[in-house]
Amino acid sequence: MFVNKKILVAGMISLAAIGMSSAAFAQSALETYPSKPVTLIVPFPAGGVTDVVGREIAAKLTEALRQPVIVENRAGAGGNIGTQALARSSADGYTLGILTVSAISIAPHITKKPGFVPAKDFVPITNIVNGPGAIIASTNAPFSSLKDMVAYAKANPNKLTYASVGSGSIPHLTAEMFAKEAQIQLTHVPYKGAAPAFQDLLGGHIDLSFETSLVTASTNYAKGKIKVLATTGSTRAAALPNIPTVAESGFPGFVVQGWFGLFAPAGVPKPIVDKLNTITQDALRDPKIRTKFEQLGLQSAGSSSHHFAQFLVEQDRKWSALTKSLNIPLE
Numbered sequence: 001m002f003v004n005k006k007i008l009v010a011g012m013i014s015l016a017a018i019g020m021s022s023a024a025f026a027q028s029a030l031e032t033y034p035s036k037p038v039t040l041i042v043p044f045p046a047g048g049v050t051d052v053v054g055r056e057i058a059a060k061l062t063e064a065l066r067q068p069v070i071v072e073n074r075a076g077a078g079g080n081i082g083t084q085a086l087a088r089s090s091a092d093g094y095t096l097g098i099l100t101v102s103a104i105s106i107a108p109h110i111t112k113k114p115g116f117v118p119a120k121d122f123v124p125i126t127n128i129v130n131g132p133g134a135i136i137a138s139t140n141a142p143f144s145s146l147k148d149m150v151a152y153a154k155a156n157p158n159k160l161t162y163a164s165v166g167s168g169s170i171p172h173l174t175a176e177m178f179a180k181e182a183q184i185q186l187t188h189v190p191y192k193g194a195a196p197a198f199q200d201l202l203g204g205h206i207d208l209s210f211e212t213s214l215v216t217a218s219t220n221y222a223k224g225k226i227k228v229l230a231t232t233g234s235t236r237a238a239a240l241p242n243i244p245t246v247a248e249s250g251f252p253g254f255v256v257q258g259w260f261g262l263f264a265p266a267g268v269p270k271p272i273v274d275k276l277n278t279i280t281q282d283a284l285r286d287p288k289i290r291t292k293f294e295q296l297g298l299q300s301a302g303s304s305s306h307h308f309a310q311f312l313v314e315q316d317r318k319w320s321a322l323t324k325s326l327n328i329p330l331e
Contacts, residue, residue: 033093033271033272033275034065034067034093034094035067036067036094037067037068037069037070037094038061038065038067038068038069038070038093038094038095038096039069039070039072039094039095039096040054040057040058040061040069040070040071040072040096040097040098041072041074041082041085041086041089041095041096041097041098042054042071042072042073042074042082042097042098043073043074043075043076043079043080043081043082043083043085043086043097043098043099043100043103044073044075044079044082045073045075046073049131049213049215049296049297049298050098050100050260051071051073052292052296053098053128053129053260053293053296053298054071054098054260055071056283056289056292056293057098057128057262057280057283058070058071060279060280060282060283060286060289061276061279061280061283064279064282064283065279069096078102078103078107079099079100079102079103079107080103080107080111080114080115082097082099083097083099083103083104083107083114083115083116084114084115084116085097086099086122086263086264086265087115087116087121087122087265088265089265090265091264091265091266091267091268092268093264093268093269093272093276095264095265096125096262096263096264096276097262097263097264098128098260098261098262098263099122099260099261099263100258100259100260100261101170101258101259101315101319102169102170102258104118104122104261104263104312104315105118105312105315105316105318105319106168106170106173106319106323108316109319109320109323109324109328110167110168110323110328118312118316119316120266121265121266122263122264122265122266123263123264123265123266123267123268123273123305124261124262124263124305124308124309124312125261125262125263125264125273125276125277125280125305125308126261126262126276126277126280126281126301126302126303126304126305126308127259127260127261127301127302127303127308127311128259128260128261128262128280128284128300128301128302129259129260129293129298129299129300129301130233130257130258130259130298130299130301131212131213131214131257131258131259131260131297131298131299132214132231132232132233132234132237132245132256132257132297132299133170133171133174133210133211133212133213133214133217133231133232133233133256133257133258134210134211134214134217134228134229134230134231134232134237134240134243135149135178135208135209135210135211135228135229135230135231135232135246136201136208136209136210136211136217136220136221136226136227136228136229137149137207137208137209137226137227137228137229138201138202138204138206138207138208138226138227139204139224139225139226139227140204140207141207141208141227143229144227144229145229145249146229146230146244146246146249146250147249147250149208149229150182150184150250153182153184153185153186154183154184157184157185158185158186158187159187160186160187160207160208161186161187161188161189161206161207161208162175162186162187162188162189162206162207162208162209162210163189163190163191163197163198163200163201163206163208163209164188164189164190164191164197164209164210165190165191165192165193165194165197166190166191166192167188167190167328168323168328170210170212170256170258171209171210171211171212172188172190172210173256173319173322173323173326174210174212174232174256175188175208175210176188176322176326177254177256177322178210178246178251178254178256180325181251181254182251186208189206197209198216201226202220202225202226210232212258213297214231214237214239214240214296214297214298215239215295215296215297217239217240217297218239218240218297221240228240228243229243229249230243230244230245230246230248230249231243231244231245231246232245232246232254232255232256232257233245233255233257233299234247234255234257235299236248237297237299238294238299239294239295239297259301259315261308261312262276262280264276273305274305277304277305280302281302281303284300284301284302285302
């Protein structure tokens, strides 16, 4: 086929110019960023675990970026309000967010209109922490290990009750995931809050709880107020080193843990994402931060933005399949 060489050369020059222009823009964005304070949205109230993690990361970002990184608590709707706020923010790197498994991986499968589409509205920067949970039991329960709990449940279908903070919550989904894996039947008792649910467990009115907070579990376990049957992370938790994981207790591959990640709105230039990723990963290597997170029952994570994106795809598949299998109605 005949090709006009002048047109071909002109086209190649144009493409090169576009490539140079894009590269120059990216470099310029990196060199001038940040030139003003950065907002870090935490979609939960001040004082909670997510807030503590957010403030630790904000302090490290402030130090490295030489600009204030200001935490803004945008609580409500299980984290969805703050998550929506980040999705609607400008893609300039001046608004970031600490988002969680509840909003990113679960809410889209149990909420009709969450107000955002994770894969389209956000750029994952890095995972910050993973939060393994624990399967705990009342001191009145006639078993002290996960193996014995399963045996009791098989002999007494639907007799064991477990508390959660509502349908579609992580405790509810974790319990049903485990029941399916162990081939047992448990009775779900939803509560309007974590506090009344835990009080009923302490009082022996509820048999089990699939806790997301190791702080709550370890504190009450140390006081002899509960039994801890297993933890749900991939490895034993520093807060409960003598307690086996669910995988160690006869259910290989069973891992359920929450996570908090650093995100930006879709469209933020890659050089800025890479810069924030490097700073955050460096922060997560700090022994003081790792120790503080362990005291909260969390495990420092950190990953490339690419690997974090792959992790999110896996999480989406996992929670989507579970919510569909449970026929949880969209709210």
